[in-house]
Amino acid sequence: MSMNNQATDEVTMAEEAKAPLALLLELTHRCPLQCPYCSNPLKLEKVASELNTEQWMQVLDQAAEMGILQVHFSGGEPALRKDLETLVAHAEKLGLYSNLITSAVNLSQTRINTLAEIGLGHIQVSIQDSDEKLANTIGGHPNGYQLKLAAAKHIREAGIPLTINAPVHRLNIDHLEASIQMAVDMDASRIEVAHVQYYGWAYYNRKYLMPTRKQLDWATEVIKKASKALKGILSIDYVVPDYYAKIPKSCMSGWGRQFLNITPSGLVLPCHAAESITSLSFDSVVDKPLNEIWKNSEAFQRFRGTAWMPDTCKKCDRREIDWGGCRCQAFAITGDASNMDPACQYSPFHQELLELATCDANSTDYNFTYRRINIFNEH
Amino acid sequence: MIKSHDTQVERSLITTQSIVRLGQRIRLNFDKTRDQWILLGPEKVISLDPIAQVIISRCDGSCSIATLVEQLSTEYNAHSKDIEEDVLLLLQDLVDKRFMQL
Numbered sequence: 001m002s003m004n005n006q007a008t009d010e011v012t013m014a015e016e017a018k019a020p021l022a023l024l025l026e027l028t029h030r031c032p033l034q035c036p037y038c039s040n041p042l043k044l045e046k047v048a049s050e051l052n053t054e055q056w057m058q059v060l061d062q063a064a065e066m067g068i069l070q071v072h073f074s075g076g077e078p079a080l081r082k083d084l085e086t087l088v089a090h091a092e093k094l095g096l097y098s099n100l101i102t103s104a105v106n107l108s109q110t111r112i113n114t115l116a117e118i119g120l121g122h123i124q125v126s127i128q129d130s131d132e133k134l135a136n137t138i139g140g141h142p143n144g145y146q147l148k149l150a151a152a153k154h155i156r157e158a159g160i161p162l163t164i165n166a167p168v169h170r171l172n173i174d175h176l177e178a179s180i181q182m183a184v185d186m187d188a189s190r191i192e193v194a195h196v197q198y199y200g201w202a203y204y205n206r207k208y209l210m211p212t213r214k215q216l217d218w219a220t221e222v223i224k225k226a227s228k229a230l231k232g233i234l235s236i237d238y239v240v241p242d243y244y245a246k247i248p249k250s251c252m253s254g255w256g257r258q259f260l261n262i263t264p265s266g267l268v269l270p271c272h273a274a275e276s277i278t279s280l281s282f283d284s285v286v287d288k289p290l291n292e293i294w295k296n297s298e299a300f301q302r303f304r305g306t307a308w309m310p311d312t313c314k315k316c317d318r319r320e321i322d323w324g325g326c327r328c329q330a331f332a333i334t335g336d337a338s339n340m341d342p343a344c345q346y347s348p349f350h351q352e353l354l355e356l357a358t359c360d361a362n363s364t365d366y367n368f369t370y371r372r373i374n375i376f377n378e379h
Numbered sequence: 380m381i382k383s384h385d386t387q388v389e390r391s392l393i394t395t396q397s398i399v400r401l402g403q404r405i406r407l408n409f410d411k412t413r414d415q416w417i418l419l420g421p422e423k424v425i426s427l428d429p430i431a432q433v434i435i436s437r438c439d440g441s442c443s444i445a446t447l448v449e450q451l452s453t454e455y456n457a458h459s460k461d462i463e464e465d466v467l468l469l470l471q472d473l474v475d476k477r478f479m480q481l
């Protein structure tokens with residue numbers, strides 16, 4: 001990549017794949033909760049199509065071989081798989097750092113202790129809100145809140161570091177201070193305050209979830225103050241909402257650069273929402289080795305590096321910072337995944353995105369659709 | 380306004396008398412693929428330069444930062460004041476991130 005005399009701000013060569021850092025396994029799409037902003041696709045995969053234990057173990061073998069460092073066990077709810085312990089043990093044996101991303105409502109103390117013994121590195125527990133009633137309403141589980149509190153206590157007693165994942169949206173954002181305090185009380189070392197990202201179920205339910213500009217500005221202030229006050233006690237990671245942004249986020253640190261995601265049936269995706277780009281097709285670990293898919297599959301190659309970019313991005317200083325933003329959002333809003341992310345102020349669709357947000361945020365309707373497995377599966 | 384929880388946790392401030400070790404379930408590994416030392420923790424990989432690796436690998440809970448600084452200044456033939464500053468800065472940052480603990 002060195003011999004050309006071309007201006008360096010006209011990078012057009014397809015980039016070669018470097019070894020990925022992290023792998024997320026959606027062990028199942030089954031889940032005891034039904035959050036209306038779930039990032040899984042509307043068409044959820046059924047239990048019969050899930051990979052078996054041996055197939056997941058082979059995936060882990062291949063991941064370690066490729067130089068992957070971290071494995072996230074996620075879903076749906078990964079604890080609904082009876083072989084979770086077997087898989088975590090296998091990952092640890094291979095020297096992979098294992099992280100469990102869970103709703104925690106069906107994670108018993110016995111299982112937590114077993115996972116601690118096996119060597120699980122870390123657990124991330126989602127919360128729906130700091131108010132019990134609202135939390136249970138959003139999650140669609142009558143006792144979810146209390147079950148999470150109990151699980152968090154057991155997790156910390158077992159000596160496993162805890163992150164709280166707190167998605168925020170119009171219905172719960174005003175409770176942000178209390179939610180951060182809740183994470184401190186749960187003895188978490190970290191909280192991820194993530195504005196809902198509008199793909200999958202969240203895109204479908206967008207008009208019930210979109211915060212107002214005022215809510216957003218207030219939340220940003222809260223985060224600033226809390227980060228300072230809680231330094232060394234709780235790290236706060238903040239994911240800002242795209243629709244009100246001027247520059248896009250660096251989605252997945254760039255397509256096909258660090259991260260891969262595998263669905264319950266074995267499809268390998270560059271990000272969890274990539275299936276929403278209907279013009280792409282994806283390979284499965286059932287048919288091909290993971291490394292081969294990472295390096296050469298059409299879906300990964302399509303938006304890797306900078307060669308695919310529109311001219312505005314190719315000439316922009318941020319092209320290797322945000323990598324043109326999110327492909328799924330470009331597709332959802334503009335109908336073409338090779339456009340720049342409309343969150344970018346230079347996008348011709350930028351104003352439209354802002355108008356969508358403003359319009360949705362003014363809706364007073366609360367009739368969102370819960371994430372359930374059969375709603376979008378009928379033929 | 381958010382207050383830190385009184386009894387449970389507060390920020391750990393380190394001094395030269397502190398004895399520091401790796402945080403809960405944090406791993407110091409050599410990454411063969413990328414040919415570098417790393418700290419592996421929740422959702423983060425911190426790559427380490429050779430000197431950071433030396434400092435962290437000696438923080439095994441057996442000696443104070445003062446002792447560590449003394450060792451390093453002899454071995455690297457450098458002023459202990461300079462080394463102390465660097466070591467405190469690095470370790471305080473990692474303690475704040477919970478990658479290391481007292």
Ligand code: SF4
Pocket residue numbers: 247248312313314316317318319320322323324325340341344345346
């Ligand atoms: S023009 Fe492209 S690279 Fe530049 S900020 Fe916008 S999306 Fe990012």
